[in-house]
Amino acid sequence: MAEAKLAERPVAAAGAEVLTVGDLQAWYGESHILHGINFNVRAGEVVTLLGRNGAGKTTTLKSIMGVIGKRSGSIRFDNKEIIRATSDKIARLGIAFCPEERGIFSSLDVRENLMLPPVVRPGGLPLDQIFTLFPNLKERLTSQGTKLSGGEQQMLAIARILRTGARFLMLDEPTEGLAPVIIQQIGHTIARLKSQGFTILLVEQNFRFASTVADRYYIVEHGKVIDGFANSELSANMDKLHTYLGV
């Protein structure tokens, strides 16, 4: 199968495979969204899923997180099969999720939002480091979570999962709807997290942004991974990419 070969392509970073997704299928109610997703992520990499709206990128992240009710195939994380695990168990294995809609709680203030996700293992970022990354948050600790600006909410959504000790982060369109200066700040943050050894699976529409942080890309279309390449092969793949993304 073509998809199976994609997973074996040479990669930029040479860490061990932490996530292996094989023939992942997922359904929302009656509608079949994912039709066999295959890809992998190695330790320390930033891997980006690219694709048009509705291709199945977000559903892929949600399936990995275990929040899609009906899914089949295989998702192996740290050599454990998690396709049947509930999302709380999956989180406890060290996967943290930052959803597209950010999921800031309006009945919690900023501090409570930040402290909400429980620590799942030692080694999370201490608060002072989080405030170095996101100084705005420190000023706003007693504000209601949803009173923050869009950019601050995004920072809060990322900051709160850094505390937990999870080393595998899934970020769903972290730059969506944000001003360029904030996108830049999020880019710096991702680069810094990568240098600290975090593994990041990113979903992005903003290809220019993705190209500043990603090691590898996978193209998702109609619920399948149809192509994949390393950042170093980017310029050679530019034409194909334009066709895939229709940009």
Add this chain to the structure above:
Amino acid sequence: MQALYAQLLVGLINGSFYALLSLGLAVIFGMLNIINFAHGALYMMGAFVAYFLLNLGGINYWWALLIAPVIVGIFGMILERTMLQWLAGLDHLYGLLLTFGIALIVQGVFQNYFGSSGLPYSIPDQLKGGVNLGFMFLPIYRGWVVIFSLVVCLATWFLIEKTQLGAYLRAATENPTLVRAFGINVPRMITLTYGLGVGLAALAGVLSAPINQVRPLMGADLIIVVFAVVVIGGMGSIMGSIITGFALGVIEGLTKYFYPEASNTVVFVLMVVVLLVKPTGLTGRAA
């Protein structure tokens, strides 16, 4: 004037029960999205457990305050695990009908064995008697019920609004899927929340046993008023349900003094007015 103060005290006592019960209903509604019509029956069970503890086990009132809420809370958690959990995601009506059915069954069983008349439960020795406050005579037990209820209500408010556990609860009320994806066992939290709400009802039942006697239908009579209180206060707010509970008790008491004919209906008149003017209730958020 004596009569006015006496009615105010009765109002505060009733308000204590309204507050404890509507608080539990608000917590349960927030987390389970269920309008718990079994609340009155569980309140009654609290009183009966206290009665059994005393008469079968010789276990006194003070222990009953602790044990009865735990026993009834466990009963509630079994209800949640075996029945209520399957209604998640369905319309409110299903939960309302199911819990209404449970209430009728529980009350029916108790009526079958104990009839409809009240069983006596005496005031514990330490709380017997009264004090003359100068302007009125205050039975100690009644003062205790008001103060203890207030403390329990405020402690529950503190638990939900000011602690990490409460933050989980509030967050899971908003977005249970995401909270679970952070690693929190939300289904277990829902069960415990139902247990907490039910435990508060049972506690109110124990408190009421020495005042109102222990009767199978004691909850059925009370719960209708409590639902009116909840509608007036709004389902969403913890502090709102506490304040509304006490306030409506007092309003009822004042009505008994100034215009006794309306004392049984004043709460419902207020409910109608609130529904017409602000359907989400005085402190409620839109559902």
